[in-house]
Every structure is written in C-alpha cells, then in structure tokens.
Amino acid sequence: MRPAWHADPPVPPAAVGSGLVTAPKTSLVPPAEAVPPVRHPDAPAPGEPIGSHYDQCFGCGSGQPHGLQLAARAGDGVNVTAEFTVRPEHQGAPGLAHGGVLATALDDTLGSLNWLMHVISVTGRLETDFLRPVPVDTVLHLDAEVTAVHGRKIYCTATGRIGGPEGPVAVRADAVFIEVKIEHFVNNGRPEEIQAAMSDPDQVRRARAFEVNP
Numbered sequence: 001m002r003p004a005w006h007a008d009p010p011v012p013p014a015a016v017g018s019g020l021v022t023a024p025k026t027s028l029v030p031p032a033e034a035v036p037p038v039r040h041p042d043a044p045a046p047g048e049p050i051g052s053h054y055d056q057c058f059g060c061g062s063g064q065p066h067g068l069q070l071a072a073r074a075g076d077g078v079n080v081t082a083e084f085t086v087r088p089e090h091q092g093a094p095g096l097a098h099g100g101v102l103a104t105a106l107d108d109t110l111g112s113l114n115w116l117m118h119v120i121s122v123t124g125r126l127e128t129d130f131l132r133p134v135p136v137d138t139v140l141h142l143d144a145e146v147t148a149v150h151g152r153k154i155y156c157t158a159t160g161r162i163g164g165p166e167g168p169v170a171v172r173a174d175a176v177f178i179e180v181k182i183e184h185f186v187n188n189g190r191p192e193e194i195q196a197a198m199s200d201p202d203q204v205r206r207a208r209a210f211e212v213n214p
C-alpha cells in the first residue's frame, strides 16, 4: 500500500490571486521615456552623513545591535557612499558574510538615495550578483546611484567593494524602487511601532523632510 503522503494524482498548483505575482516582472532596464534623476536642492551636501531614516532599521538603525549600522554619505550627484563592517553575527558560512546580509547592505544603501531626491520609495525589485566571498571583519565599501526615473519607478544600481573604496567589486545590485507616500508606512506598519515613531519628534522630523517636494 502506498503511504498516505503519496499524492495521487498530482494536484495542480492553486491559482495565485495577486496580480503582482502573475504579472511580468518590471525590467531593471529603464524604458526609453525614463528621465535622469534630479538632485533635490535640500539634499545633504556632498560628503554629509545621511543618518538613519529609522533607528530600529536593521540596515542603518543605531538601535539594532545585530544590525548593519550602515553609515551613508551624500555624493555630489544623485548618489551615496556607505561603509559596512561585517561582524561575526552576520555570518552565513564559517567566517564569511551571509549573502542575504550583503543584499541588505546593498538594499539599504539604495534606500538612502531617497534623501538625495527627497522622495520616499521602497524596494520593488532587487537583483543581486555575488562576485567574491566577503570575510568577517571586512569593510564593504558601498556606492549607489539613481540612473533614471519613470513615473513612480526609480531605477538604481549599487556596488560593494572590498579591500578599499577602489578595491574589487564583491557584490552588486540593480533595483527598481517604487515611490510611496508616508501613508504606506502608517497604514501597513504594526500599530505599536507606528505609534512609537509618531510620538518621537526626531522620527517625525525625518518623515517631514519629505513633505516639500517641488
């Protein structure tokens, strides 16, 4: 007799309801009608630290002891640089950074481009290439830039180098971020954290920085 777990006949997969799951993926190559990004007049000056958008952010928040504590600085275009030191808590294999952690470093660096355009956006697609292993204690030198904008879609790219800011590329990513309103967070975040964020004057000031967007 066949064991109970042996399905007969094979069951077809359930229909997926979400349009996003069944829709073709947005290309990471900007369409011909895309326009170059514009540096906002109130963007941080070149070299200025950008600071964290949220102190509990796993990527850049100072309130996350196991987080990446990423420190980004504005570039002179619509670009940023950042450093991340791989710590033992970031391992995937013995002595090596976890790939997901490296993807987080790229993602968060790309997220800090929001401050250069004064647009709030979230990651829609992130495609990552892992080119070299990254040992614990390595400083990952990141840079990210917006390449084009099309409607709410922000096309951007990031690299992470090891052995110095001009060292070999260990990881890279292409991404599409999607512009959202502050309500995206207020309506979707867990109420406890949203309440705490809204009662924190520093957090409110950071969110307000995005309100004026000519």
Ligand SMILES: CCCCC/C=C\C/C=C\C/C=C\C/C=C\CCCC(=O)SCCNC(=O)CCNC(=O)[C@H](O)C(C)(C)COP(=O)(O)OP(=O)(O)OC[C@H]1O[C@@H](n2cnc3c(N)ncnc32)[C@H](O)[C@@H]1OP(=O)(O)O
Residues within 6 Å of the ligand: 025, 026, 053, 054, 059, 107, 108, 110, 111, 112, 114, 120, 121, 122, 123, 124, 125, 151, 152, 153, 176, 178, 180, 182, 185, 186, 194, 197, 198, 203, 204, 206, 207
């Ligand atoms: C007071 C409280 C304050 C709290 C907040 C504090 C500070 C705020 C300031 C800054 C913080 C901002 C960001 C954080 C920064 C860094 C962290 C690192 C980045 C992240 O870690 S962030 C988290 C991961 N991320 C998500 O959690 C997204 C989940 N997702 C969704 O929430 C929706 O899915 C959404 C909104 C993405 C889209 O939904 P939607 O309904 O608005 O979009 P819609 O369908 O209208 O599409 C419009 C056009 O975007 C294209 N499009 C849509 N989705 C796409 C996709 N996935 N890929 C490629 N293209 C896509 C369509 O194809 C169409 O294109 P077209 O116009 O050409 O037709």
